[in-house]
Amino acid sequence: MAAPAFPVAEFEYLDTLWFQVSGTLCNLRCSHCFISCSPENHTLEMMETSQIFQNLEEAKRLGVKEIYYTGGEPFIHRDFLHILERTLNDFPTSVLTNGLPIDENRADQLQRVAEASPYSLEIRISLDDYEQERNDAVRGKGTFRKVLAAYKRLYDRGLLPILTVTEIRDYLEPKRPGEGTYDKYADLLRSIGVGRPRIKLIPVFEMGMLDAPKRPSYVTHDMMEHFDPRLLQCSSSRIVTHKGVYACPILVGEEGARMGTSIGDALRPCSLYHSSCHTCYATGMTCKNH
């Protein structure tokens, strides 16, 4: 029998469980969003709170180490704070937000929820350039100022958020390599009074709002020989949505990455069939915090 066209990532154990809590619904319409989230994109709907709680029970039984909430924008889910509070009873938890919903009141609530838990709450806030104009061209007018204000609100409450930066600057202008990018963001955060900046840089995925690559690269069988599959997040992560479980947060909603209807269906190797799998392979990318 002929070998399948694409190699698979062996499944080790379920370490990290993601929830696409708000589906593809978002208050922003970023020009590089890899799953094209927007206020009108209902490809993936909001998750039912009860569905999340059921899956958390399953995750506990399986020994999952940490939970991540993403979207869309998680905070537009009406039960989100309640969901977060309950999750933090049992799990270290991360939230990926664009920061805009974090006003003074919500920052106070998050501080209360974080302090009540024995586990860390990691809040990741997205920004896409250290210059206002360039960021706002990607994320929307006024977002630069609002994102930094949200970051500072959380920082001042001791929550130490992580600024998550897509390397879109280098993608749009490859002639200007991102040398010193990390320091630019650290300096930006220090300029608003953040003494302990935390920053995560992630590569651009050419899908969703961006055109597919003209000459896509794929992971080959040869490339997987002598390669530690644990370096790929799909060896130990899965993402739950309102309509099933997918291999990873990047390929969420893609039919080829759908693993089944329940977590139990998804505890098996997944195909490295997409050009984005090559991006993870080549860059050592993980959607996780570290």
Add this chain to the structure above:
Amino acid sequence: METYSKVALFGGVYNNYLALECLLKDCEKVGVDAIFCLGDMGGFGPHPDRSFPYLRNGQIRSMAGNYDISLAQGKEDCGCGYTDPRDNHFAQISYEYTFENTAPENKSWLGTLPPSLRFALGPLQVELCHGSPRQTNEFLWKSASPEHLLFKFTQECNAEVVCCTHTGIKWHRALAQGRHFFNVGVIGRPENDGATNVWYTLLEYEGRKLKWGFRPLHYDHEVLVKEMEREGLPEPFITTTRSGWWTTCLEIMPAKERACGLY
């Protein structure tokens, strides 16, 4: 299998032979049946070969950490598992210094160390690992290690007590069914609390129950600082030894642990 009633456990020597000397004296004072080292002998500090006479004189039973495996196998990096470029930069300087200054026979000895250790403490089975029972360089921080996972580890190890190190900060969690999970801490570097001392762990089975305690070691850190300076080791490491605040390995820390530090 050996059975003990009182043991000392530590990890992360990180070339700190002064703390190691101090630990052996303290163990003599408190009186223990056995002393266990959970790995990572090198890195961070000066003069790697000065630790080995203590480690190899038969008083301490050791297992391998990621650092020891890298040194023994001649790997290009320490395999600590950092993801931040700045953390990796300083880790690399430290690894190359340690690699160049560790005698071949000591590297060979590191290659003989087992990946885990096991003993009985009274009727309790105790399993020792470096990072976690499933991965040598897994970071188990207190605020990022859920109780159900720790319990699962104890079940999978078939042990009432599981101990790890690797992160550099000690902690304990009591689990269901009278089980326990410990991170025994490290003796090579202070634990980001503004104090210059380092820590090790004592476990004792007495009166039909497990007793535990974390013991501080106050070694002469100024001597270590001078040696680090003379050896040209990175300034951030020297600052940490002198101040008790971490200046590197910060990005891998979860929010709660990071919030306790100065940087």
